[in-house]
Amino acid sequence: MASDSPFQSKSLYTSNIFFLFFLLSTNLLTLFFSSSFSICSLKSLSTVATTADLATPTPGLNLPEAPTEDTSDLPPEFLAFASGQLLPFGYNINFDSNTIYPAVGQACTLFPDLLSRFISYKVNGSCPDDEFLAQRLLLKGCEPLPSRRCRPASNANYVEPYPLPKSFWSTPSDSSVVWTAYKCKNYSCLVNRKKNHKGFDDCKDCFDLQGNEKTRWGKGKGGGLDFGVDEVLGFKKPGTIRIGLDIGGGVATFAVRMRERNVTIVTTSMNLNGPFNSFIASRGVVPLYISISQRLPFFDNTLDIVHSMHVLSNWIPTTLLHFAMFDIYRILRPGGLFWLDHFFCVGEQLEEVYGPLIESVGFKKLKWVVGRKLDRGPERREMYLSALLEKPLKNSW
Numbered sequence: 349m350a351s352d353s354p355f356q357s358k359s360l361y362t363s364n365i366f367f368l369f370f371l372l373s374t375n376l377l378t379l380f381f382s383s384s385f386s387i388c389s390l391k392s393l394s395t396v397a398t399t400a401d402l403a404t405p406t407p408g409l410n411l412p413e414a415p416t417e418d419t420s421d422l423p424p425e426f427l428a429f430a431s432g433q434l435l436p437f438g439y440n441i442n443f444d445s446n447t448i449y450p451a452v453g454q455a456c457t458l459f460p461d462l463l464s465r466f467i468s469y470k471v472n473g474s475c476p477d478d479e480f481l482a483q484r485l486l487l488k489g490c491e492p493l494p495s496r497r498c499r500p501a502s503n504a505n506y507v508e509p510y511p512l513p514k515s516f517w518s519t520p521s522d523s524s525v526v527w528t529a530y531k532c533k534n535y536s537c538l539v540n541r542k543k544n545h546k547g548f549d550d551c552k553d554c555f556d557l558q559g560n561e562k563t564r565w566g567k568g569k570g571g572g573l574d575f576g577v578d579e580v581l582g583f584k585k586p587g588t589i590r591i592g593l594d595i596g597g598g599v600a601t602f603a604v605r606m607r608e609r610n611v612t613i614v615t616t617s618m619n620l621n622g623p624f625n626s627f628i629a630s631r632g633v634v635p636l637y638i639s640i641s642q643r644l645p646f647f648d649n650t651l652d653i654v655h656s657m658h659v660l661s662n663w664i665p666t667t668l669l670h671f672a673m674f675d676i677y678r679i680l681r682p683g684g685l686f687w688l689d690h691f692f693c694v695g696e697q698l699e700e701v702y703g704p705l706i707e708s709v710g711f712k713k714l715k716w717v718v719g720r721k722l723d724r725g726p727e728r729r730e731m732y733l734s735a736l737l738e739k740p741l742k743n744s745w
């Protein structure tokens with residue numbers, strides 16, 4: 349695609365410049381350059397990690413020898429994790445380095461207050477009960493979050509999940525969840541919030557497994573924008589859709605339905621005012637706690653199907669959406685399916701921006717259904733697109 353395409357924006361460049369500018373004011377500049385030019389890092393890192401650190405997990409021991417910049421504003425426990433650490437056996441040919449740089453989001457240090465609250469705990473103690481703070485930091489771009497050396501909050505009266513297959517369609521015990529981060533403090537509140545709570549909540553009615561979830565993508569679906577799982581699986585030879593991903597999959601009803609057809613689906617979800625990840629796990633399918641900004645943690649050409657409903661839409665910055673579409677293409681195997689379910693945008697955005705953007709990635713169109721989105725009133729001129737796309741089997745490169 350040409351660099352002057354309509355959905356390129358210059359914000360990418362501005363944010364890069366901003367990032368570099370920020371790095372200049374912190375020790376991270378050293379880390380950034382030393383990871384690119386590992387020879388330079390040999391000297392400054394020679395005092396970093398020793399095997400002794402493994403025996404004494406004390407914060408602050410792993411500080412690189414003070415280079416020219418000031419690191420005093422970064423919490424020592426953050427530096428202990430994220431600074432370059434020497435490999436105990438020296439140069440490693442696979443790493444092509446003697447140093448490992450544990451992964452944290454580029455933006456973590458842009459939010460020093462949140463970061464230092466997140467990283468404040470006693471090593472080898474209990475972590476603060478701070479899910480809300482952690483998710484805020486993550487959604488701002490500190491993703492992955494730094495690892496912590498403490499034990500996460502968990503319900504003191506934890507109850508084990510129901511056995512399969514009962515767990516698929518049962519509301520789990522309230523005691524399987526730490527409720528601090530959410531307005532509701534039990535599942536009956538979540539199940540009833542559609543009737544009882546005013547205002548918007550992400551996936552407001554999803555926790556009610558006897559409501560809309562019961563029929564979503566199920567038997568008899570297949571008209572208009574609502575494709576059914578059996579209809580979609582019918583596009584490929586029986587049994588050849590085996591593994592996949594649901595992006596922003598709510599309470600993972602899609603994964604459960606696919607599991608009932610012997611397809612293994614991993615579901616990404618945030619915990620936006622509800623314990624989505626705990627609930628998904630209680631149902632007996634795999635939750636993956638990553639946001640839409642993160643590179644998908646799968647290798648190229650591996651998954652048979654990727655599904656996403658309501659999440660990939662016009663609220664996402666267009667450049668980020670463009671990257672996300674290519675990342676989906678990357679992880680799908682040749683012949684794999686991308687089910688873009690109820691993508692929404694406004695009026696002419698579909699023809700002018702999103703249609704061309706999606707088409708440009710290189711999928712073959714198996715289904716492409718456009719319809720009006722009326723739930724917030726026709727005057728908003730909102731549109732839905734449901735598409736079933738296939739990565740070419742040959743010459744997909």
Ligand SMILES: *[C@@H]1O[C@H](CO)[C@@H](O)[C@H](O)[C@H]1NC(C)=O
Nearest residue numbers: 403404405471472473474499
């Ligand atoms: C770490 O915490 C555990 C559990 O509280 C305790 O048994 C252990 O002695 C602690 N280890 C160190 C090195 O402090």
Ligand SMILES: *[C@@H]1O[C@H](CO)[C@@H](O)[C@H](O)[C@H]1NC(C)=O
Nearest residue numbers: 522531532533534535536537
């Ligand atoms: C659930 O929480 C609500 C308030 O959020 C409370 O009124 C209700 O009694 C609770 N129900 C149960 C079964 O604990």
Ligand SMILES: *[C@@H]1O[C@H](CO)[C@@H](O)[C@H](O)[C@H]1NC(C)=O
Nearest residue numbers: 586587606607608609610611
């Ligand atoms: C799923 O796999 C099991 C065991 O291999 C098999 O008995 C069952 O018929 C399969 N179900 C479907 C819907 O394919």
